[in-house]
Amino acid sequence: PALEIGCRMGWSACHLALAGVELDVIDPMLGRWMFYNSVQQSLSAAGVREQVNLLPGYSPHAVATVAQERQQPWSLLFIDGDHETVGPLLDAIACEPLAATDALVVFHDLASPHVAEGLEYFRRKGWQTQIYQTMQIMGIAWRGNVQPIAHQPDPRITWALSAHLQQFTVCGIDLSPTAPSDDWILVGDQRLQRIRHYLAEPNYARALHLVVAAKEAGELSPELDELRQQILTASDHGEVLPDRLPLPMAPAFEPGELYPLRSHNLIAFPDWHQSEAVLYDDLVYLLRTVLVLPKGDRTTLLIYSGDMDVEEADLALSSVALEVLAELGLDPDLTPEISLVTPLGAEEWVALRPHLHSRISLVHEDGDALAIAQANNLPILSTE
Numbered sequence: 001p002a003l004e005i006g007c008r009m010g011w012s013a014c015h016l017a018l019a020g021v022e023l024d025v026i027d028p029m030l031g032r033w034m035f036y037n038s039v040q041q042s043l044s045a046a047g048v049r050e051q052v053n054l055l056p057g058y059s060p061h062a063v064a065t066v067a068q069e070r071q072q073p074w075s076l077l078f079i080d081g082d083h084e085t086v087g088p089l090l091d092a093i094a095c096e097p098l099a100a101t102d103a104l105v106v107f108h109d110l111a112s113p114h115v116a117e118g119l120e121y122f123r124r125k126g127w128q129t130q131i132y133q134t135m136q137i138m139g140i141a142w143r144g145n146v147q148p149i150a151h152q153p154d155p156r157i158t159w160a161l162s163a164h165l166q167q168f169t170v171c172g173i174d175l176s177p178t179a180p181s182d183d184w185i186l187v188g189d190q191r192l193q194r195i196r197h198y199l200a201e202p203n204y205a206r207a208l209h210l211v212v213a214a215k216e217a218g219e220l221s222p223e224l225d226e227l228r229q230q231i232l233t234a235s236d237h238g239e240v241l242p243d244r245l246p247l248p249m250a251p252a253f254e255p256g257e258l259y260p261l262r263s264h265n266l267i268a269f270p271d272w273h274q275s276e277a278v279l280y281d282d283l284v285y286l287l288r289t290v291l292v293l294p295k296g297d298r299t300t301l302l303i304y305s306g307d308m309d310v311e312e313a314d315l316a317l318s319s320v321a322l323e324v325l326a327e328l329g330l331d332p333d334l335t336p337e338i339s340l341v342t343p344l345g346a347e348e349w350v351a352l353r354p355h356l357h358s359r360i361s362l363v364h365e366d367g368d369a370l371a372i373a374q375a376n377n378l379p380i381l382s383t384e
Contacts, residue, residue: 031056084236
């Protein structure tokens with residue numbers, strides 16, 4: 001199993017799942033239906049939806065919750081979530097004890113010193129670490145029976161290594177890393193003084209890292225606790241790392257928020273895999289049927305796009321619609337609203353069906369989609 005923190009629109013999740021891993025994905029944006037649906041569609045188009053568990057929530061809170069549910073350590077962890085202040089360090093602290101004995105951790109965007117602090121945490125905990133000199137800089141940490149992929153930086157680019165990365169080795173470049181910071185050899189009052197220095201600077205990530213190192217070394221004091229809370233509050237992470245937080249459910253599907261539904265809603269399921277000529281004829285018939293309906297300004301036509309690229313489907317549909325509007329001499333403001341419907345799950349179809357009043361039957365239809373949507377039970381629109 002693998003874990004991804006931060007998936008944005010799902011590009012990296014698709015690639016990770018295509019590599020064959022069983023993937024848990026944590027991202028707060030998955031709590032918004034538009035993002036959740038977009039990521040879900042990308043995974044479905046890549047044929048990996050069943051391998052990926054999409055979990056709306058914030059790390060590091062959600063990491064412990066998901067791990068408790070899974071009851072199995074992750075052997076691959078991709079950390080690409082909160083890049084600000086102490087965020088990457090908190091993700092590292094949450095993930096490190098939940099990694100398998102043989103594990104690889106990948107960080108994205110080490111151009112940020114805050115992200116580099118997360119990789120430094122693994123280095124300090126005894127993991128092997130390495131930098132990949134790419135545009136935004138990748139970093140890896142590994143332990144056990146793991147062989148990292150070799151990477152050769154683009155030889156056409158003169159790479160410069162930022163000061164906050166010079167303690168790491170760089171794959172494919174013969175550079176000797178600098179000695180680790182003396183931060184990690186400080187104890188007692190000297191460590192407290194350094195923490196206060198970083199807090200004032202401010203370098204919240206390193207200040208918090210030193211607090212964590214002190215606690216790991218058994219240095220427990222009210223002053224350390226107070227400094228910890230000051231750092232978290234100053235970095236806008238004042239309510240982090242509770243023992244357990246419930247993981248939010250996937251967002252509820254609200255058809256009215258996703259589609260321009262009106263008082264009369266129709267749907268059609270063209271087969272987009274027909275030849276261009278046949279598809280054109282079907283779309284012309286479909287739009288001629290709908291655009292002349294009375295009270296068109298109260299009607300919406302939903303057209304299922306299947307696995308067709310949405311932009312290509314929209315372009316084809318817009319072209320035919322403009323042609324039919326011109327042919328019939330219709331006022332676009334008085335015609336039905338037209339919207340594409342991308343692939344939905346069974347539960348989403350259950351939510352959408354009560355809003356549908358009838359279906360427009362076509363000569364060439366997507367039979368599989370009709371079955372999944374259970375749209376065969378909808379009344380057929382009469383054009384008589």
